[in-house]
Structures are given as structure tokens and as C-alpha cells.
Amino acid sequence: VVKPPRRSGLARVAVLGGTTLLILLALLGGWAAAQPTRVVVDGQTRYVPSGTTLYDLQKSGALASPKGRLVGVNGEVLLADGGFDPSVRRNGEPCTISQRLFPGDVIESRPGTDRRESVILTDVPLPYRTRYEGNGPLTEMKTLGAPGVARQTRGLVSGFEITSTVLTKPTDTVIVRSRPSGKVVALTFDDGPWPGQTDKILDVLAEEQVPATFFMVGKYASRYPGLARRVAREGHDVGSHSWSHPAFRELKAKAIRREINRGRQAVEKATGHRTAWIRPPYGSMDPLAWEQVRELKVHAVLWDVDSRDWSKPGVRRIEKTVMRQVRPGSVILFHDGGGKRAQTIRALPQVIKSLRKKGYQFVTVDELYQLKADAKSQKKAKAAESKQSKDS
Ligand SMILES: [Zn+2]
Numbered sequence: 001v002v003k004p005p006r007r008s009g010l011a012r013v014a015v016l017g018g019t020t021l022l023i024l025l026a027l028l029g030g031w032a033a034a035q036p037t038r039v040v041v042d043g044q045t046r047y048v049p050s051g052t053t054l055y056d057l058q059k060s061g062a063l064a065s066p067k068g069r070l071v072g073v074n075g076e077v078l079l080a081d082g083g084f085d086p087s088v089r090r091n092g093e094p095c096t097i098s099q100r101l102f103p104g105d106v107i108e109s110r111p112g113t114d115r116r117e118s119v120i121l122t123d124v125p126l127p128y129r130t131r132y133e134g135n136g137p138l139t140e141m142k143t144l145g146a147p148g149v150a151r152q153t154r155g156l157v158s159g160f161e162i163t164s165t166v167l168t169k170p171t172d173t174v175i176v177r178s179r180p181s182g183k184v185v186a187l188t189f190d191d192g193p194w195p196g197q198t199d200k201i202l203d204v205l206a207e208e209q210v211p212a213t214f215f216m217v218g219k220y221a222s223r224y225p226g227l228a229r230r231v232a233r234e235g236h237d238v239g240s241h242s243w244s245h246p247a248f249r250e251l252k253a254k255a256i257r258r259e260i261n262r263g264r265q266a267v268e269k270a271t272g273h274r275t276a277w278i279r280p281p282y283g284s285m286d287p288l289a290w291e292q293v294r295e296l297k298v299h300a301v302l303w304d305v306d307s308r309d310w311s312k313p314g315v316r317r318i319e320k321t322v323m324r325q326v327r328p329g330s331v332i333l334f335h336d337g338g339g340k341r342a343q344t345i346r347a348l349p350q351v352i353k354s355l356r357k358k359g360y361q362f363v364t365v366d367e368l369y370q371l372k373a374d375a376k377s378q379k380k381a382k383a384a385e386s387k388q389s390k391d392s
Helices: 009-034 054-059 198-208 218-223 225-233 253-271 287-295 315-325 342-357 365-391
Strands: 037-041 044-048 077-079 087-090 106-110 119-126 130-133 138-143 148-155 161-168 173-178 184-190 213-216 237-240 330-335
Touching (some): 054 087, 054 106, 173 287, 213 253, 218 225, 218 253, 225 237, 237 253, 330 342
Parallel strands (some): 037 106
Antiparallel strands (some): 087 106, 138 173
16 A cells, blocks of 8 residues: 655645745736726827727727718718728738737727729610601501610619610601592591581581591490491491590500400491591500500501691681691591580581682592502502513
């Protein structure tokens, strides 16, 4: 059996002393650590807790220099402190923000640099319009339009547009407005059938033996089918003026198609006549409306002479307005419905008389299109003939 060596009294004192020393040292260390560190920040002496980093210093607002600013693409300041942190030098050397401070450090800050906002790219459609060639009442689509595309560069925060680059140019819808040659005119009546007015106009036309074209509002044609039928029976041409008379410009594609189809069906049902003529209410057409007209294979019939009878300017004035604008192949706009048309009814015999005096013949819209088609085919035949004679 080996007995553990007995500790001498001296050794015991040494162990005790060592432990005490360690405790004292630890206490001293703690005391030292708790002592504030004396540093100079931007020329000012400060005492900061031991272990303080430059980051803490900046957060506490001790640095004299501010952060940079966030600047928009247009130069406007979006955020005063939205830029980069101030740059800091310790004892004349550049240093990182996570470093601890030591007693006696001299810190100098410089303002942070500005940050420029990010940009965002967006592709936006470029609108297309309707362009008309000529000013005749008969219409035909020459070019189907399409929107273009532009790429916009904008500030992400400010939304400010810096550049816009056209990727694809828009194509305008091109409508050719033509008229046949020859001393003919077409009288047209909108907004009926209207009891007490359409019948009176029919009486005048019968008396004068003049054919005309009636663009009927679908819901009135189905409300007054007898009157609508009389129009067709007396040899006049019929067309549709939509179902309920909205401005096509304000409608979506589907609604335009519904107005055209329903209006046309109502007129056809009431009169027993098929029709491909649609007169847009208010003449209101935009590229979208022209597209629907094309897809539904109908013809939009406009006018080149507005009698302005709807403004009730007086019988003489209506007649004068017509005679001032009329030319061969004109389509003249009157109204048999949509309000009181007593002036129209009274002006009509005088208008007819004046037009006759000038040598005009009266035709329907159908005949106008026919005349135009004939002229076209004659022109073609002539061209072919001259080519043949050249060849032989
Ligand atoms: Zn109308």
C-alpha cells in the first residue's frame, strides 16, 4: 500500500496563494474590461464600453459623417440615408466596420457615397390608330392594324422613365373611304323606325319616287316590325344601326359584336331582308370596332354630308347645309327617329327638289356599292384590254 504523500504546510500555502492570485487577476481583468475605452472620434474624445466596434459607434450616431443618399435615375434624392455607409479610418488606415476599438484609437469618418436606384425594364404596348384614306362614305379595310411594343427603362423606386425604345412599331388600321363616280346621291335615315315620323318620310319618298336607305336601331325594328316591313316593302334599302345605339368606341370587342349581330338579326327578322350594312352610332369607330366589322363581314357605311337635322336648325338651313356639301357619290345623313323630326320631314321635299335641279339621281347604298364595284371591274377590264393590245 502506497500512502499518498502528505502535503507539507508550505505547499498548502502555495496552492492557496495561487488560487487567490488567479481570482485577483480575474477580478482585475473584469475591472479592466469594464473600464470605458478612450477613443477620439472625428476630433472628439469619447469613452465607449470596452468591446465596442466601429459598427456600434456608427449605429449610436457617434460618427460625424452621414451615410450616402439614395438617388433616383432623374437625380432626385429619394432617401437621405439610403446610400452606402460612411467610410472609416482608424489611426489613418482604412478599416472594416466590424473591428473593435482599442484605447487611444483615432477614428475619422468620411461621408458614405450615394447609391443610385436600380432600374427595371418593362415592355408596354404602343397604341395604334385608324387612318383614313379619302373622305367618301363607303368604307373598306386596307390594312389591319396592330399595336407596337416599347421597352421602358424606369427607376425601381421613383418610377421615373429614363428611356423608351421601340421594339416593334405599331401598324395603323387603314380604312379607304371611297365614293362611286357619277351624279348620284344616297339619302339615308338613322335611328328609326319611329311611329309618326318614319311613315311620313316614306310618304314623301313615295310621292317623289325616290329610293332611300334606312339604318334601323334593332330594338325599334323589333318593337315596330310593321313599320320596318313597310320600309322594305316600298323598295328602300335597309341597314342596321346596332341594337341599342351605343358608341362602339366605348365598347369591348365582344359587346361590339353583340350589338352588330343582334341589331342585324332584328332588322332582318322585321323586314325579311338580309343586310350587310352597319352604320355605327355617332360614326364612332376605332381600330377595335373596325376589326369586328371586318370579322363579321359587314360593311360600315359612313356619310360625307351631315344635314345636321338633329340640331333642328330650321327647314331652310337643313336644305342649305345639304346643298353646300353634296357632291357626286355622296351619302347624306338624316334622322327619322331619336327625337322630333318634323323639320326633317318638311325639308325632305325641298332637298329632293334642289338635288334634282342639280342633276342628281337617287340611289340606295346597295346601288352605290354596286356602282363602285362596276367601276372597279370596268377599270380592270380596260387595263386587261390595253395590256392585250400592247402584247399583240
Ligand atoms: Zn344614330
